[in-house]
Amino acid sequence: MEANLAVLLRKKRKARGMSQNELARKAGVDASYISKLEQGKEKPSPQVVRKLAGLLDADPGEFELAAGQVPEEFKKVIMEKEELRRLLMLAAEGRLTGEDWKRIGKISEQKEDGLVNVPVWLEE
Numbered sequence: 001m002e003a004n005l006a007v008l009l010r011k012k013r014k015a016r017g018m019s020q021n022e023l024a025r026k027a028g029v030d031a032s033y034i035s036k037l038e039q040g041k042e043k044p045s046p047q048v049v050r051k052l053a054g055l056l057d058a059d060p061g062e063f064e065l066a067a068g069q070v071p072e073e074f075k076k077v078i079m080e081k082e083e084l085r086r087l088l089m090l091a092a093e094g095r096l097t098g099e100d101w102k103r104i105g106k107i108s109e110q111k112e113d114g115l116v117n118v119p120v121w122l123e124e
Helices: 005-015 020-027 031-038 046-055 060-066 072-080 082-092 098-109
Strands: none
Touching: 005 031, 005 060, 020 031, 020 046, 046 060, 072 082, 082 098
16 A cells, blocks of 8 residues: 555556546646645645545545545544554554454454454554
8 A cells, every 4th residue: 555645646647547637627626736746745635535536446545544544434443443443553653462463353353234344454
């Protein structure tokens, strides 16, 4: 996953064979704004991030994370799952133990109403 929105946006736009002007027109923004986003000189709103992701057939969650935003669906899971929140804090600090990783695996297998209820997007 790309950690920088500027790089991710440029890469996805070019992969779709789209110019900055074309993306700007479809997004309803000025081409100079797209240029500034790709240079990391502008910080877009969550609405713009999701719109751009949609126009580029990209994962909105990936775009939001690259923009330094936490997707709403992630916030909900994190707020509802105290143990997961604790494990995420440990992961952010680089302090996960082998037992912590096992617990993350168990959490990811828990089901509610027949659906896996916790996305595990942590990487070792």
